[in-house]
Amino acid sequence: MEVVIKENYQEMSKLAASMIAEVVRKKPRAVLGLATGSTPLGTYQELIRMHKEQGLDFSQVVTFNLDEYIGLPPEHDQSYHYFMQENLFKHINIPPGNIHLPPGMDEDLVAACERYEQMIRDAGGIDIQLLGIGANGHIAFNEPGSSLGSRTRVKALDKKTIEDNTRFFEHIDDVPKFAITMGIGTIMDSRRVVMLANKANKAHAIAITVEGPVTALVPATIVQLHPHATIIVDQDAASELKRAYEHTPRDLTEAIAYIRRQKQSS
Numbered sequence: 590m591e592v593v594i595k596e597n598y599q600e601m602s603k604l605a606a607s608m609i610a611e612v613v614r615k616k617p618r619a620v621l622g623l624a625t626g627s628t629p630l631g632t633y634q635e636l637i638r639m640h641k642e643q644g645l646d647f648s649q650v651v652t653f654n655l656d657e658y659i660g661l662p663p664e665h666d667q668s669y670h671y672f673m674q675e676n677l678f679k680h681i682n683i684p685p686g687n688i689h690l691p692p693g694m695d696e697d698l699v700a701a702c703e704r705y706e707q708m709i710r711d712a713g714g715i716d717i718q719l720l721g722i723g724a725n726g727h728i729a730f731n732e733p734g735s736s737l738g739s740r741t742r743v744k745a746l747d748k749k750t751i752e753d754n755t756r757f758f759e760h761i762d763d764v765p766k767f768a769i770t771m772g773i774g775t776i777m778d779s780r781r782v783v784m785l786a787n788k789a790n791k792a793h794a795i796a797i798t799v800e801g802p803v804t805a806l807v808p809a810t811i812v813q814l815h816p817h818a819t820i821i822v823d824q825d826a827a828s829e830l831k832r833a834y835e836h837t838p839r840d841l842t843e844a845i846a847y848i849r850r851q852k853q854s855s
């Protein structure tokens with residue numbers, strides 16, 4: 590597992606966006622796994638900038654989002670469909686048919702979850718999955734205690750999450766109580782995982798995720814078992830890490846460049 594500590598949120602976001610852009614440039618039909626929340630906003634802004642200024646092409650890209658509330662129509666301003674539309678999709682040239690989020694309005698939810706898994710498989714699997722992390726170590730809506738082998742399914746939201754969301758709705762009854770989420774097993778099937786975290790309120794979760802034992806009580810720790818996982822954090826989110834990670838080479842290309850520089854200077 591690669592841990593990269595960046596100076597600030599902007600640098601973290603730039604690196605995440607450049608990793609995604611690299612995948613898209615190498616494979617125009619890339620399948621991206623996307624997240625909502627405040628953490629990836631900077632990454633999406635950077636991808637939009639790359640699209641507008643450098644022509645980064647999303648015309649063949651396919652996306653699958655991690656999760657969606659049950660019972661919110663896509664046009665609802667608190668739905669993840671709406672979030673993704675506003676913060677990424679409407680600013681880039683991705684065809685609407687290539688965009689997938691779990692269908693939170695489907696009455697046959699069990700079949701909808703199975704279909705989502707099948708659609709990911711039919712698309713050839715996720716090439717790169719972007720992840721945020723909850724302060725309690727959740728990934729997507731896989732809260733502490735979730736099965737580490739879980740697949741896309743319906744989850745009841747934590748009481749705390751429901752309370753926190755109350756401020757976005759007129760009535761408490763309107764606050765979603767359930768969500769569809771990719772499972773931890775689904776996330777682990779991605780070819781590459783990039784987890785982002787900024788701010789001090791994520792420091793503890795990041796320390797356990799990187800340096801603690803793998804446990805279902807902290808779902809994010811599963812990334813330790815992923816063959817190609819990168820965790821990018823800002824200084825604040827890195828503040829409880831005990832080991833030094835500064836010299837971790839970002840990838841093979843960087844390692845090879847390093848060997849070449851060493852050879853030239855010897």
Ligand code: F6R
Binds near residue numbers: 625
């Ligand atoms: C959202 C998601 C969540 C968030 C996490 C962090 O699709 O999967 O697990 O990544 O709750 O949220 P923020 O980024 O708002 O701190």
